[in-house]
Amino acid sequence: MEVLRITTSGSVDDGKSTLIGRLLYDTHSIPQDKMEALHAASKRKGLDFTDLSLLTDGLVAEREQGITIDVAHIYFSTPTRKYIIADTPGHIEYTRNMVTGASTAQVSLILIDARKGIVEQTYRHFFIASLLRIPHLVICVNKMDLVEYSEARFNQIVEDFQLLLTSAGYKAPSIKFIPISSLYGENVAARSSKIAWYQGDSLLEYLEQITFDHADNEHPARFPVQSVIRPRTEAFHDFRGFAGKVASGHFNVGDEIISLPSQQKSRIKTIEKFDTQLSTAAARESVVITLEDEIDTSRGSMLSKAENPPALLKEISAQVCWMDQQKLVPGKTYLLQHGINRVKAKVQLIQHVIDVTSNKVLEDKKELGLNDIGKITLKMAQPIFADPYAANPANGAFILVDEFSNATVAVGFVE
Amino acid sequence: MTNKIQWEFPQALEDEAIYILRETAAQFERPAILFSGGKDSITIVRLAQKAFYPAKVPFPLLHVDTGHNFPETIQFRDWLVESLGLDLRVRYVQDSINQGKVQEETGKYASRNALQTVTLLDAIEELKFDACIGGARRDEEKARAKERVFSVRDEFGQWNAKMQRPEMFDMLNGKIHLGENVRVFPISNWTELDVWNYIRREKLEIPSIYFSHEREIIERDGMYWPASPFLNTTEDETPFRQKVRFRTVGDMTCTAAVISEADKLEDIISEILEAKISERGARIDDKRSEAAMEKRKQAGYF
Numbered sequence: 211m212e213v214l215r216i217t218t219s220g221s222v223d224d225g226k227s228t229l230i231g232r233l234l235y236d237t238h239s240i241p242q243d244k245m246e247a248l249h250a251a252s253k254r255k256g257l258d259f260t261d262l263s264l265l266t267d268g269l270v271a272e273r274e275q276g277i278t279i280d281v282a283h284i285y286f287s288t289p290t291r292k293y294i295i296a297d298t299p300g301h302i303e304y305t306r307n308m309v310t311g312a313s314t315a316q317v318s319l320i321l322i323d324a325r326k327g328i329v330e331q332t333y334r335h336f337f338i339a340s341l342l343r344i345p346h347l348v349i350c351v352n353k354m355d356l357v358e359y360s361e362a363r364f365n366q367i368v369e370d371f372q373l374l375l376t377s378a379g380y381k382a383p384s385i386k387f388i389p390i391s392s393l394y395g396e397n398v399a400a401r402s403s404k405i406a407w408y409q410g411d412s413l414l415e416y417l418e419q420i421t422f423d424h425a426d427n428e429h430p431a432r433f434p435v436q437s438v439i440r441p442r443t444e445a446f447h448d449f450r451g452f453a454g455k456v457a458s459g460h461f462n463v464g465d466e467i468i469s470l471p472s473q474q475k476s477r478i479k480t481i482e483k484f485d486t487q488l489s490t491a492a493a494r495e496s497v498v499i500t501l502e503d504e505i506d507t508s509r510g511s512m513l514s515k516a517e518n519p520p521a522l523l524k525e526i527s528a529q530v531c532w533m534d535q536q537k538l539v540p541g542k543t544y545l546l547q548h549g550i551n552r553v554k555a556k557v558q559l560i561q562h563v564i565d566v567t568s569n570k571v572l573e574d575k576k577e578l579g580l581n582d583i584g585k586i587t588l589k590m591a592q593p594i595f596a597d598p599y600a601a602n603p604a605n606g607a608f609i610l611v612d613e614f615s616n617a618t619v620a621v622g623f624v625e
Numbered sequence: 626m627t628n629k630i631q632w633e634f635p636q637a638l639e640d641e642a643i644y645i646l647r648e649t650a651a652q653f654e655r656p657a658i659l660f661s662g663g664k665d666s667i668t669i670v671r672l673a674q675k676a677f678y679p680a681k682v683p684f685p686l687l688h689v690d691t692g693h694n695f696p697e698t699i700q701f702r703d704w705l706v707e708s709l710g711l712d713l714r715v716r717y718v719q720d721s722i723n724q725g726k727v728q729e730e731t732g733k734y735a736s737r738n739a740l741q742t743v744t745l746l747d748a749i750e751e752l753k754f755d756a757c758i759g760g761a762r763r764d765e766e767k768a769r770a771k772e773r774v775f776s777v778r779d780e781f782g783q784w785n786a787k788m789q790r791p792e793m794f795d796m797l798n799g800k801i802h803l804g805e806n807v808r809v810f811p812i813s814n815w816t817e818l819d820v821w822n823y824i825r826r827e828k829l830e831i832p833s834i835y836f837s838h839e840r841e842i843i844e845r846d847g848m849y850w851p852a853s854p855f856l857n858t859t860e861d862e863t864p865f866r867q868k869v870r871f872r873t874v875g876d877m878t879c880t881a882a883v884i885s886e887a888d889k890l891e892d893i894i895s896e897i898l899e900a901k902i903s904e905r906g907a908r909i910d911d912k913r914s915e916a917a918m919e920k921r922k923q924a925g926y927f
Binding site for chain 1: 633634635637638639640641643644647648650651674675676677678679680681763764767770771786789790791792793794795796798800801802813814816818819
């Protein structure tokens with residue numbers, strides 16, 4: 211069974227949490243006792259309906275303010291697939307959480323309030339989806355009930371969004387527009403009879419059909435080594451295996467590989483998953499690889515097919531999203547974590563900052579603060595073995611860690 | 626939910642959990658598995674076994690024994706440790722009571738659930754664990770839905786929801802200051818059904834109380850409580866025998882039973898697919914208030 215990961219974003223009050231609540235409700239994923247708790251909590255708040263958004267706002271502060279602060283993960287299954295929704299806050303000050311929620315998603319679900327149309331934050335959400343190159347975009351025009359289910363209104367918003375797409379640099383492989391009312395469940399799970407002019411799939415029908423993007427498998431083969439397994443027992447006296455999760459591409463027994471940074475070559479002797487021997491390992495599989503020869507490889511090394519290794523980069527230009535209260539300090543040394551590999555990295559230069567609502571480069575702004583997105587130059591103490599994010603996302607992202615606070619202060623995308 | 630459909634286990638979840646366990650072994654000096662004897666921690670042990678094979682599981686197991694466990698759970702724990710050659714450390718809530726660090730609750734709802742946090746934090750300090758691996762899942766409860774895979778705690782074990790580190794892609798940052806520790810949740814993205822499907826796929830043994838059996842119970846607040854010397858009962862609460870099973874394994878004082886005939890894994894899975902009450906709905910400790918879990922997490926509960 212496959213897992214489809216979705217990120218939802220929306221502005222304040224455009225009904226994101228209600229939509230998720232609705233999806234859970236319509237797929238019978240809310241157990242009776244949780245439903246009763248919802249009724250009771252809604253009543254306490256003086257509401258005359260069951261507020262499904264209360265299901266996802268898990269923190270006391272969120273319930274008090276009626277907003278989403280942190281990323282919440284929500285799970286439901288249909289007989290077709292398992293769904294994981296990262297429900298992220300729509301407020302500007304939580305951009306970092308939006309990026310976090312979006313980082314693992316195959317689908318970005320963007321909500322637009324039918325009355326308001328495209329607003330500043332829609333640009334922000336679209337920008338993040340395109341920064342992360344999320345393959346599937348689903349634009350839900352919500353609150354259709356408040357515009358009398360007007361086709362003209364829906365078409366206007368679609369047209370406006372198309373303009374936004376044309377102006378952006380990123381063409382998502384698939385884009386779908388759906389008119390919905392999350393409050394009344396129109397076009398959420400079942401097709402709506404009130405929106406008869408729309409002949410397409412409901413949201414859930416559409417999600418059920420999304421074809422999985424196995425592009426990762428076609429990308430160059432990359433295997434970051436997490437650890438060396440050496441049992442030193444009698445039965446496995448000479449066993450020396452490299453444990454890791456295939457980042458991208460696939461490896462076969464017999465493949466000639468190169469280990470970085472040592473640049474020594476060998477061939478794959480076995481690929482093992484617990485006590486099973488495999489002939490191949492595909493992207494995202496956790497395996498143990500043994501080699502024909504004893505070559506210099508340890509945690510942080512990367513195995514790659516010999517014919518197509520990544521470059522050893524000592525200086526990179528990267529888009530970054532800053533995630534810390536403390537601004538980026540030019541000239542300061544941070545820890546750069548690429549996959550599992552950590553090296554020291556110094557920020558050489560802030561090239562520019564981007565205004566994500568207009569997609570315009572602010573050449574004059576030379577400061578990156580919390581929730582800012584911009585381009586920087588980094589110089590590393592040791593090389594990293596990365597691919598450009600656009601060419602191979604699974605081997606093109608990194609985080610920056612502050613050596614003193616230990617906080618994760620930024621996420622970056624190698625150019 | 627549709628009846629009679631047996632969903633298959635999503636393999637991606639195992640690959641992700643194994644990756645997390647390997648990161649835990651690599652990034653920390655003294656990690657440990659928090660073992661309760663329940664199905665989630667049994668799953669964690671299996672994942673750890675698979676992650677490092679053919680080498681041994683590189684973590685000890687830490688069990689905080691409240692003294693109010695189901696005897697079947699303790700028997701199972703000892704059997705599992707013995708058969709897999711694991712290293713088990715046990716610390717007792719009774720010792721924390723004797724030391725005057727915590728006080729036994731009174732009244733008919735008295736349980737040692739909240740008390741175990743103190744014993745746990747003391748054990749972490751004493752055994753110098755810098756990472757504790759737990760079987761908590763985000764689908765269990767709404768405060769847990771906000772939890773990270775690597776969750777940093779201060780030296781008081783406190784969870785600060787607003788100061789959580791962003792977790793990007795699958796990159797885990799386990800860097801901490803001396804005195805801090807991290808709670809690690811490898812099966813964050815699993816649901817109850819995923820765990821059961823995994824137990825079935827891996828043919829794992831589990832404590833007998835998960836299966837239907839006859840036992841003495843009392844009825845209170847519309848729930849079935851296992852009769853035990855640890856439960857403070859009122860005069861009108863008379864125990865009776867009933868065929869039941871447990872969906873979750875906590876203390877005898879805070880885990881309610883469900884009436885069930887399911888005595889095979891297949892039947893349990895069908896029952897869950899049909900169930901109308903959520904798993905933690907049978908956890909009396911969560912019923913104390915809407916924010917019960919969030920409050921306990923802030924205080925260092927895992």
